[in-house]
Amino acid sequence: MSTTLFRQADLAAMPSRHRAHFVNSLSGFKSANLLATKSTAGVTNLAMISSVVHLGADPALMGYITRPKTVARDSIDNIETTGVYTFNHVHSLMLPAAHQAAAKFASDQSEFSECGFNEGYVDDFFAPYVQESALSIGLALVETVPIRHNGTQLVIGKIEWVKVPQTVINDDGYIAIEKLDSIAVSGLDGYHQSQRIARFSYPEIGCAPKQLHSL
Amino acid sequence: MSTTLFRQADLAAMPSRHRAHFVNSLSGFKSANLLATKSTAGVTNLAMISSVVHLGADPALMGYITRPKTVARDSIDNIETTGVYTFNHVHSLMLPAAHQAAAKFASDQSEFSECGFNEGYVDDFFAPYVQESALSIGLALVETVPIRHNGTQLVIGKIEWVKVPQTVINDDGYIAIEKLDSIAVSGLDGYHQSQRIARFSYPEIGCAPKQLHSL
Numbered sequence: 327m328s329t330t331l332f333r334q335a336d337l338a339a340m341p342s343r344h345r346a347h348f349v350n351s352l353s354g355f356k357s358a359n360l361l362a363t364k365s366t367a368g369v370t371n372l373a374m375i376s377s378v379v380h381l382g383a384d385p386a387l388m389g390y391i392t393r394p395k396t397v398a399r400d401s402i403d404n405i406e407t408t409g410v411y412t413f414n415h416v417h418s419l420m421l422p423a424a425h426q427a428a429a430k431f432a433s434d435q436s437e438f439s440e441c442g443f444n445e446g447y448v449d450d451f452f453a454p455y456v457q458e459s460a461l462s463i464g465l466a467l468v469e470t471v472p473i474r475h476n477g478t479q480l481v482i483g484k485i486e487w488v489k490v491p492q493t494v495i496n497d498d499g500y501i502a503i504e505k506l507d508s509i510a511v512s513g514l515d516g517y518h519q520s521q522r523i524a525r526f527s528y529p530e531i532g533c534a535p536k537q538l539h540s541l
Numbered sequence: 542m543s544t545t546l547f548r549q550a551d552l553a554a555m556p557s558r559h560r561a562h563f564v565n566s567l568s569g570f571k572s573a574n575l576l577a578t579k580s581t582a583g584v585t586n587l588a589m590i591s592s593v594v595h596l597g598a599d600p601a602l603m604g605y606i607t608r609p610k611t612v613a614r615d616s617i618d619n620i621e622t623t624g625v626y627t628f629n630h631v632h633s634l635m636l637p638a639a640h641q642a643a644a645k646f647a648s649d650q651s652e653f654s655e656c657g658f659n660e661g662y663v664d665d666f667f668a669p670y671v672q673e674s675a676l677s678i679g680l681a682l683v684e685t686v687p688i689r690h691n692g693t694q695l696v697i698g699k700i701e702w703v704k705v706p707q708t709v710i711n712d713d714g715y716i717a718i719e720k721l722d723s724i725a726v727s728g729l730d731g732y733h734q735s736q737r738i739a740r741f742s743y744p745e746i747g748c749a750p751k752q753l754h755s756l
Contacts, residue, residue, distance in 0.1 A: 332703040333702050348714035354630055356571075425750050429744035430745075475596075487547060489546050504727070512716075515740045521733060522731055523724065
């Protein structure tokens with residue numbers, strides 16, 4: 327395959343929407359999560375996000391990137407006022423409804439009802455989870471870190487609870503998320519199913535990685 | 542499938558390695574990139590990372606999460622002293638060598654030669670790219686943002702150049718990375734191939750998403 331080199335001037339010359347598709351494709355495959363919140367007035371909200379990032383296991387912290395004045399505005403408002411939110415894996419059967427959750431619904435509309443998802447609750451945790459999702463995570467806001475170069479923020483949360491089918495959890499803790507049909511995202515609007523190639527043993531010098539037997 | 546609810550006390554009770562596998566699996570699928578750098582002494586370095594996150598298209602910014610005292614230490618040292626680095630997609634044929642790049646090689650060893658990858662260079666850009674990778678991105682360090690809760694850092698870079706085969710770029714800018722056989726990661730050590738289910742049109746109120754025809 328012949329390869330093309332794009333420099334900064336080439337990126338700058340792209341029409342805005344073209345550049346958005348191009349640059350959003352570069353990182354590689356991304357996770358697909360529905361971010362669920364509820365306002366103090368009781369209106370639930372869903373936003374489709376592909377920027378969830380693992381920050382640490384102990385304490386168990388996860389982050390995601392939010393833009394101050396976009397479709398995700400209701401979400402970050404609700405997170406800042408209520409302190410809690412959930413991430414919910416998107417599975418192939420949840421398409422295209424999960425994609426549609428990114429449309430600009432009014433603040434008094436719930437993407438749950440508008441897009442056909444059902445709310446669930448864990449104990450007295452204020453934020454709903456998505457019942458159609460097989461893996462949901464309840465988080466408490468720890469900090470929002472401003473990224474001054476473009477006005478985005480890294481929203482950091484501590485895991486309060488995890489809801490996941492026991493049958494996909496391996497003895498060593500690894501969760502076989504492809505067995506849940508969790509999907510991956512590329513670019514702004516590409517959705518992908520996946521098959522595991524392999525799991526490999528912990529990398530050590532002078533010792534080729536071995537394939538791990540795994541669910 | 543019966544579902545299990547794990548609370549904070551359950552996470553705290555997990556053995557450390559078990560918790561690492563479990564919590565690292567939660568975010569969903571992650572990108573697989575080789576981070577390539579070169580020290581001022583001329584030693585090249587590779588690190589396998591799964592935390593690359595899109596931050597913005599204009600300016601074109603990407604981030605990744607680094608831990609201060611781990612295998613990625615040479616990488617962040619090189620980034621801070623030279624100001625430049627590259628992300629390189631991992632394809633299935635690069636396994637398990639790319640996984641092995643995460644082993645704790647000494648600072649004077651290059652993971653390029655130790656793991657069987659070849660260095661390439663764009664003009665006078667100081668950091669190497671990985672020749673075996675079909676999609677490489679040259680970045681200049683913009684800022685490292687400390688995450689005080691666990692000592693990790695968000696490393697923010699501005700895209701200087703992108704090397705990608707023209708044949709996988711759609712007219713609208715979307716790059717069909719699955720045609721490059723770029724892989725996805727789950728947990729600490731799971732690698733996945735993917736097939737695209739669909740691309741969907743920009744979500745708009747009152748209008749069901751349409752499938753986009755696409756490479």
